[in-house]
Each structure stands twice: as C-alpha cells, then as structure tokens.
Amino acid sequence: MTSAPKGPAQQHAHDAARFTALVESASAGDWARPSPVAQWTALDVVKHLVEWSRGFLTGAGIYLPALDVEADPVAAWKQHVTDIQAILDDPAERVLSNPHTGDKPVDEAIDQFYTGDIWMHTWDLAKALGREPDLGQERCAAALAGMKPIEQLLRDSGQFGPAVPVPEGASAQEKLMGFIGRDPVWRS
Secondary structure (H helix, E strand, O other), X not given: OOOOOOOHHHHHHHHHHXXXXXXXXXXXXXXXXXXXXXXXXXXXXXXXXXXXXXXXXXXXXXXXXXXXXXXXXXXXXXXXXXXXXXXXXXXXXXXXXXXXXXXXEHHHHHHHHHHHHHHHHHHHHHHHXXXXXXXXXXXXXXXXXXXHHHHHHHHHHOOOOOOOOOOOOOXXXXXXXXXXXXXXXXXX
16 A cells, blocks of 8 residues: 655645656547546646646746647646646745735645646546546545535636536545536546
C-alpha cells in the first residue's frame, strides 16, 4: 500500500503524475474527443487546468509565461506541471491574495484550489479518452463530505452544474461526480 502524500508539494506531484500519464497516452486525434464537461473536449480540460491556474497565481505576484496548449498539449502540460511544482517545492513565504479566497500562503492556495481540480479533472480526461478512472473511494467520500455543507455556494459560483441523480448504492466516486454535475456513467 502506498502512503498518502504528506503536504501540498507531494500531493501535487502525485495528482499531476496521474494526469500526466493520461495526457501522454492521448493520440493526436484524441484531443478533439468530447469530455463529460458540457461543450468541452479533452483538449479543453487540459487548457482549463493550465490557463486558469496561471492567472490565479498572479495574486501571489507570480507571472508564468503563457503556454500554447493547442499547439502541443503534452509539452505545455509537462511545462506547466514543472512550473507549479517548482513553486510548491519552494513557496518562499509568498502569499496569494484573491478577493474570493482571501490571503493564503501560496502553497496552501495551490493545494486547496488547484491540486484538487487536477484530481477531479483526471476523471473528465480519462472518460474523454475512453478510460475508467479511479479517483479513490476514500478521497471521493471525503471531498463530497467537505462540499455538501457549501453546496449552494458551489452551485452559485457557476463552477458546478446541477447535481446528477445517482442510484442508491452508488460508489463514493459516482456520488461525487453526480454532485459536481457529471453523469457518472458518461461515455464518449
């Protein structure tokens, strides 16, 4: 059994490695495949993770150069992971200020808002590529338990679609995906 990551840098390295494996496994024709996120392709999932997080980091005075995800999704993603990991490996007491989240140490902000996004979008990319992802039942149950009390806030943010009903006896992963607005049995 593998032990759980111990901090923001380790968690990012773990989650980014799983996502990177999917990115590297995609063929050129896979990038246009639909994803479970309405109106997004597999490429859009990668673009989202790269583009929003780089903008988010400007709140810590970190300005990373834009990457051309469309031209080479694999190279752009790998460079992005390297850039984010470098920040997490040496956060240098930087604080990220954001009007929606307040002030947080940059490594905690990345962990709280971005690394979890990689983890959840791993499901989207895997499904777009025709694979069955396993996000870990315990982690899914914990994430869902943390999200349920702030459901209205999450829905109002526009980040999540309406909940998708799941059958009784659904797994924690299926419940989480339904909660965030994904159809757990979606197929490309």
